[in-house]
Structures are given as C-alpha cells and as structure tokens.
Amino acid sequence: ANKKAAVELKVSIPDPLTNFTVCMRFSSIQVKPYILFSYSTKPNSKAFQIIKPNPSQINLQIGGMTQIIVPRKFLTSEWQHICVAWNSSTGLVYFWHNGELLPRFVMKPGYQIGQNGTVFLGHNQDSWGKRESFVGEMADVNVWQRVLKPDEINLVKKNNEVPNSLVSWKALNYAIWGDIRVEEALHQVS
Numbered sequence: 001a002n003k004k005a006a007v008e009l010k011v012s013i014p015d016p017l018t019n020f021t022v023c024m025r026f027s028s029i030q031v032k033p034y035i036l037f038s039y040s041t042k043p044n045s046k047a048f049q050i051i052k053p054n055p056s057q058i059n060l061q062i063g064g065m066t067q068i069i070v071p072r073k074f075l076t077s078e079w080q081h082i083c084v085a086w087n088s089s090t091g092l093v094y095f096w097h098n099g100e101l102l103p104r105f106v107m108k109p110g111y112q113i114g115q116n117g118t119v120f121l122g123h124n125q126d127s128w129g130k131r132e133s134f135v136g137e138m139a140d141v142n143v144w145q146r147v148l149k150p151d152e153i154n155l156v157k158k159n160n161e162v163p164n165s166l167v168s169w170k171a172l173n174y175a176i177w178g179d180i181r182v183e184e185a186l187h188q189v190s
Contacts, residue, residue, distance in 0.1 A: 005133045005178035006123035011143075011167050017113035018088035020166075021148040022050065023156045027079045028136025031055050035124045035132050037141070041114035048113055049124070050084060052134075060084060060093065062108045071097035081140075081157050085147040088112055094147065099157045101150065119143075119167065122180070133178075139185050143167035 022037055031054065039048040049061040057070045074080070074097070085094040091109025095102045121141060122134035140159060143166045152162045161170065176182070 005135075005180055007121040007180060008175045008177065009119040009121065009141075009167055010173040010175065011119055013115050013117055013166070016115050017048070017145065019086065019146045020048075020113075021083060021085040021144045021146065021153075022048075022142075023081070023083040023148075023153070024141040025079055025081050025139045026134075026136060027077060028052075028134065029077045030135045033132060034134040035120075035122060036134060036138070038120045038124055039113065039117050040120070041117040044114060045124075047117055048086075050082070058082070058095075060095070060107070062086060062093075063111050063113065065108055067093065067105060067107055069095055069102065071095075071100075071102060073098075079137075083148070083153050083156065087147050092147075096153050096157075099154060101153075123177075137185075140169045141167060141172070142169055 024036065026036060028034070033051065033053045035049060035051055037050040041047045044063060046061050046064055051059040051061065053059055056074050057068055060067045060069065081098050083096040086092070086107065088111060089109065091106040093105050093107050121138060124132045142156065142162070144162070144164065145166050148156070148162060155162055
C-alpha cells in the first residue's frame with residue numbers, strides 16, 4: 001500500500017455514540033502493525049480504533065484508552081471474522097472472533113464517543129504514513145448503534161443481514177484514497 005491507502009466511509013453520525021457494534025472480515029499476510037477500523041472526531045483522532053499491532057493480537061482503543069486482545073487460533077493469512085461491541089453506560093466490551101465470544105471486559109464506562117466523525121478502513125487518521133496502512137483483503141464491514149445480541153452476531157458471521165445498521169457493506173458509500181482495488185470476494189463464508 002502507498003502512504004495514503006485507505007477507504008473513507010461516507011456516513012452521518014449526528015449523535016454521540018453510546019452503544020455500537022462493528023463487524024468485519026479481513027485477511028492479511030503482513031506482520032507490521034496496521035489499522036483495520038478508525039473513527040475520528042475533531043477533538044479526538046483516536047475516538048475508536050481497531051488495530052492489529054502484530055499477527056497474534058488486536059488492540060482496541062476507545063477515547064485514547066487501549067485494551068490488548070489475544071484471540072486463540074489467530075492465523076495470519078486465513079479470513080478472520082471479528083465483532084466488537086461496546087456499551088457506554090457499563091463500559092462492557094464484547095469481542096467475538098470467528099463467532100466465539102471472548103471474556104468480556106470494561107473500557108471507559110460513562111464515556112461518549114463524539115458525533116460528526118469520520119470513519120476510515122485500513123489507516124490511522126492522525127498520521128498519513130506508510131507504517132500503518134492495511135495490506136490485504138477486507139469485507140463485510142457493518143456498524144450498528146447498539147450492542148448486537150449473540151444470535152445477531154451469529155447471523156452476521158453467516159453473512160445474513162441484521163437490520164438498522166449505520167454502515168452496511170451491501171450499501172456502502174465510500175471514497176478511496178491511494179492504491180486500493182474493489183474486487184469481487186473470492187472467500188467462502190462459513
């Protein structure tokens with residue numbers, strides 16, 4: 001990827017985010033750190049991020065606070081399906097990896113993620129450098145303004161639609177920055 005390889009999602013978020021779920025599939029053979037998902041607001045360039053610092057872990061950032069997650073069986077080149085859900089009032093974070101719910105944890109209870117931000121896939125928004133660009137394939141990115149229930153996560157994993165999404169992969173409005181290609185998916189959803 002070049003220095004400015006990213007996808008900006010054109011989405012309107014007029015109210016603060018107090019609950020949300022982000023789901024996506026991705027595959028990459030790169031071992032250097034990269035950003036999968038970044039939501040940035042004017043006062044906070046790291047309002048919410050999903051970061052892959054190395055092949056065996058994922059970091060979540062909410063309001064500048066970071067939590068390290070180490071899923072089992074995180075094979076670098078295989079397609080991975082992840083869902084991250086956060087409830088502001090309790091701070092509870094739910095992280096699903098390939099349909100398996102990992103132990104829940106608490107991040108930033110009572111915090112609200114600001115409105116009117118921008119969403120980028122594949123790059124950090126506060127530094128346009130080559131070191132954090134995602135190199136690989138990404139699909140099925142969806143965002144809801146609520147915490148999905150486990151049966152809904154299972155539907156999403158099987159590539160079924162869960163209604164009322166803020167961002168829907170099947171109706172994505174986006175802008176491409178840099179050396180990115182939009183291609184038909186070759187992977188099989190299991």
